[in-house]
Amino acid sequence: ATPTALLVGTGRGAQQGILIKGPEVLESSRGLDTVVLDKTGTVTTGAMQVTSLLSARQWGGENEGSRLSRAKTSAGAESSEAIEESERSDSQLLRLAGGLESASEHPVARAITNAARESLGSTQGTLPPPSQFRNHEGRGVSGIVEGHQVLIGRRHLMGAHGVVLPEQVNGLISRAESRGSTAVLVAVDGEFSGVITVADTVKQTSAEAVAQLKALGMEPVLLTGDNQGAAQRVADEVGIQQVIAEALPEDKVQAVKELQAAGRTVAMVGDGVNDAAALAQAELGIAMGTGTDVAIDAADITVIRGDLRSVADAVRLSRKTLRTIR
Ligand code: ADP
Ligand code: MG
Numbered sequence: 001a002t003p004t005a006l007l008v009g010t011g012r013g014a015q016q017g018i019l020i021k022g023p024e025v026l027e028s029s030r031g032l033d034t035v036v037l038d039k040t041g042t043v044t045t046g047a048m049q050v051t052s053l054l055s056a057r058q059w060g061g062e063n064e065g066s067r068l069s070r071a072k073t074s075a076g077a078e079s080s081e082a083i084e085e086s087e088r089s090d091s092q093l094l095r096l097a098g099g100l101e102s103a104s105e106h107p108v109a110r111a112i113t114n115a116a117r118e119s120l121g122s123t124q125g126t127l128p129p130p131s132q133f134r135n136h137e138g139r140g141v142s143g144i145v146e147g148h149q150v151l152i153g154r155r156h157l158m159g160a161h162g163v164v165l166p167e168q169v170n171g172l173i174s175r176a177e178s179r180g181s182t183a184v185l186v187a188v189d190g191e192f193s194g195v196i197t198v199a200d201t202v203k204q205t206s207a208e209a210v211a212q213l214k215a216l217g218m219e220p221v222l223l224t225g226d227n228q229g230a231a232q233r234v235a236d237e238v239g240i241q242q243v244i245a246e247a248l249p250e251d252k253v254q255a256v257k258e259l260q261a262a263g264r265t266v267a268m269v270g271d272g273v274n275d276a277a278a279l280a281q282a283e284l285g286i287a288m289g290t291g292t293d294v295a296i297d298a299a300d301i302t303v304i305r306g307d308l309r310s311v312a313d314a315v316r317l318s319r320k321t322l323r324t325i326r
Helices: 003-015 039-043 080-101 107-120 155-160 168-178 206-215 228-238 249-261 273-281 293-298 309-325
Strands: 018-020 034-038 049-055 132-136 140-145 148-153 182-188 191-199 219-223 242-244 266-270 284-288 301-303
Touching: 003 018, 003 309, 018 309, 034 039, 034 249, 039 219, 039 228, 049 080, 049 107, 080 107, 080 140, 080 148, 080 182, 080 191, 107 182, 107 191, 148 155, 155 182, 168 182, 168 191, 168 228, 206 219, 206 228, 206 309, 219 228, 219 249, 228 242, 249 266, 249 273, 266 273, 266 309, 273 284, 273 293, 284 293, 301 309
Parallel strands: 034 219, 034 266, 219 242, 266 284, 284 301
Antiparallel strands: 018 301, 049 191, 132 140, 140 148, 148 182, 182 191
């Protein structure tokens, strides 16, 4: 072996913002034919924004006597009193949701805390931090804010906590998802309280990066915990044909294992805590330098700029380095 060449390779990488854990990493890039890409924060900016907020109170539902129908008069027209009440419940919902999410670093959480801070303004002070907090990785968060038990996340997280969802919620979620948004549900004290939709934008360089990876003979696969609609929108935008959506963190490792069992040699690219196990499982794990420490620790390579084109650069560099020692 010629370790010098490998060392030179890792040195070159560092100059290009590609941090390679050790010279042996370059060996593991041999024969890569598949690149699995996490969506949020990897292909997309991860700077999600709240696109709508609907508190259960303001929602003219059929659930008679429930909080859902309170904001409307019997005629269906909103009275000014009801509007005032619904505005109050909106800001109360944002305050509790923003308070809970202030303890999370997930892109969905950042979107919600930003929206809450903006809408509440400085008059109401900072967001109330949760006195108890639990992260349900890949599913959502729960905790106690101002004495209320608050739960935010995917539909099945609500089910797991015994929160009953009104009929209309399913349609609302489907509509948001078909637009490519992500809908998260909020429950307060065990009662369904609203829906917040968030959306993300694709990084400007992602489509070009995917084209480069394809040209390097690697088939891209988009892997995400997010819903099918949001995943498909991003996949279409960047030119990825294979999509695996609604994957829980444990499903992400499983997806990599299944590709490997099918004879694929896999590079996995991710940025989140939920990607760590899959990064370790892949033949080559690549973390976004903009991502979490857990992902960076689990990966073989870190690309400093969160630019997906650096992933193609890393593959090119590895191949070139290996050729010189063959
Ligand atoms: P990705 O694979 O795209 O990085 P994750 O696995 O981190 O996504 O999250 C999957 C889904 O879990 C999110 O789309 C969201 O619905 C829900 N989720 C995760 N964390 C949170 C949070 N802090 N607040 C609300 N929802 C969350
Ligand atoms: Mg991610």
